[in-house]
Amino acid sequence: MSIASTNRMTPYLFLAPAGLVLAFALFYPICYMIYASFLDWNPSQRIGEAEFVGLRNYFKLFSDDAFRESMGVTLKFAAVVVTIEMFLGVGLALLLDRNIRGMSVLRTLFILPMMIAPIVVGLMWRYMYHPTVGIFNKTLKSWGFDGIPWLSDGSWAFASVVIADVWQWTPFIFILSLAALQSLPASAIEASRIDGASGWQQILYIKLPLMLPVLIVTLLLRLIDSFKVLEVILVMTNGGPGLSTEILSLRINRTASEFRELGEAAAMSNLLLIVLLILTFTMFIYNKAQDARAARLRAVEEEV
Amino acid sequence: MPDIRLQNLRKDYGAVNVIENLNLDMADGEFTVLVGPSGCGKSTTLRMIAGLESVTGGQIMIGDRDVSKLEPKERDLAMVFQDYALYPHMNVAKNMSFALRLARMNKADIETRVKEVAATLDLTAYLDRKPAELSGGQRQRVAMGRALVRDAGTFLFDEPLSNLDAKLRGQMRAELALMSQRIKKNMIYVTHDQVEAMTLGDKIVVMKFGEIMQAGTPEELYRNPANKFVAGFIGSPTMNFLSAELIEEGGTLSAKGDGFAIPLPDARKSSLQAHKDRQIHLGIRPSSFAEGPGGLKMPVILSEYIGAQSVLISELGGERVAIEVNTVVPIRAGEEREFTVQGDEVHLFDPKTEIAL
Structure with missing residues (x-):
């Protein structure tokens, strides 16, 4: 082998161990899951003993009301939390992007919720939502209002898990937006002030459009994450009451452990995986398009 | 407006x-x-x-x-x-x-x-x-x-x-x-x-x-x-600054430094009277040097030929000075040339306050 081709091979050689780990830790389970989704498989059986049923699991899912509802809850949950979080996170970033004494402390405080383990977040909120000893109802009652059935009424329970998720993940959008804001060209914003833009107009016409690439990636990242949320809701409501908060990952969990239908759970996981893959590809394509655009602009610049 | x-x-x-x-x-x-x-x-x-x-x-x-x-x-x-x-x-x-x-x-x-x-x-x-x-x-x-x-x-x-x-x-x-x-x-x-x-x-x-x-x-x-x-x-190349003493000889004020004495015009005499026999800073623009006989003999240490002009680096009173002259043919470094400076083209400054005199 010539030296040049050895040199070309070197990076792959270094990548090989990671590639091997990836193959075993990622591709093998995925293939396993895809195969399992074609089986009628009970946890007490070994995989070889399970009966091959083809696409029956998938067909069953599409006619399964509980699954459809769970899919609906997941979509609703993702749409609602990401929308609220985007508005709050970007809004907070716009609000806190200034040099005031103590601002750095405040910023650090704001991102704390993100660093708490989801299980702990779930427990924390479950206690706060507790109908009698929780802080919310205690406060409400001390003010003379009735308690709210935070986790025992379907619509309230959905709102409650949304609030908990918003509490935990708004900081994520906040820090990314803040970073984007602080890297904006200061002089362009000053120029807009001279041009007569009010505070709102600066945000609307200059800051937000310039932040847009970061905001889109942030949105997609959060969307992907919100489809996978499990622990917080598991701890808080375990999907109930009824199916009101049973998001897809909970449904999968239940199908596997409670209903003992491993094949069906695998089919659901595959569907969720497809949804996430679509989102990930959207982000990938968006990034590619951005890179291509930047490259084209650079080329034009060198030319002129 | x-x-x-x-x-x-x-x-x-x-x-x-x-x-x-x-x-x-x-x-x-x-x-x-x-x-x-x-x-x-x-x-x-x-x-x-x-x-x-x-x-x-x-x-x-x-x-x-x-x-x-x-x-x-x-x-x-x-x-x-x-x-x-x-x-x-x-x-x-x-x-x-x-x-x-x-x-x-x-x-x-x-x-x-x-x-x-x-x-x-x-x-x-x-x-x-x-x-x-x-x-x-x-x-x-x-x-x-x-x-x-x-x-x-x-x-x-x-x-x-x-x-x-x-x-x-x-x-x-x-x-x-x-x-x-x-x-x-x-x-x-x-x-x-x-x-x-x-x-x-x-x-x-x-x-x-x-x-x-x-x-x-x-x-x-x-x-x-x-x-x-x-x-x-202000001005390019920048003004040369030299240390000198203001002295009066035969009714004429002049700025005398190490190896040079530049007579100053009588018109400035009255305003400079108070600074007589004192140290001053002398400012001479590079363009205020005129090449001609009977002037100060100055070595050309470095010659920057720009075309119509040359900037020469020379030495006067122990200081590096820049001289701007019109040139047709480049002046070579190492030569010695004679330059005169007109008294009404020099600037004088108080060494402490740096204010023009």
């Missing part, structure tokens, strides 16, 4: 005082250049006039309006930034029309105005392009265009040419000079480049450490610098 007055202007950043007490009048339609080394407060002053920096004390009067507490948009001014500060997400036309669109001018008028200004700046072909698709010079022109469409009373320039290469800078400087002739508006221009200051300004304000060292026409500053700093700052 009103005149602009800065009265007792003060700027502190926390405990640091940048500008202590600045007073400056700018006449209606005047092109004022604020010039000085970095950190002299010229940009801060401009940004205070623009309203981008708060004013710690004193007033900024535009006409008889105190604008020092007003928002930038209420001050009727346009500004060109050093890095152009174009809006990256808008094309050239949108960049130029942004202020007009904010002011809710009607669309047809905006279009005519933008097209008009674009035509004068050679930008018509680029109206649809984004800033990233333009060269440095074109971006610079868009920045100018954005200021021009505004038709504001005052134009502010914050080192607008310093990001351009030397050739383009010269070109843009000429265009700017033409533009300022065409539209007689208040213009305040900040630069650290004294050539820009000299060529563009009706009035030059030389600043140092937040203080005005001298304000006047380019000619005044060049011919009668008020102090050693201005003398050294």
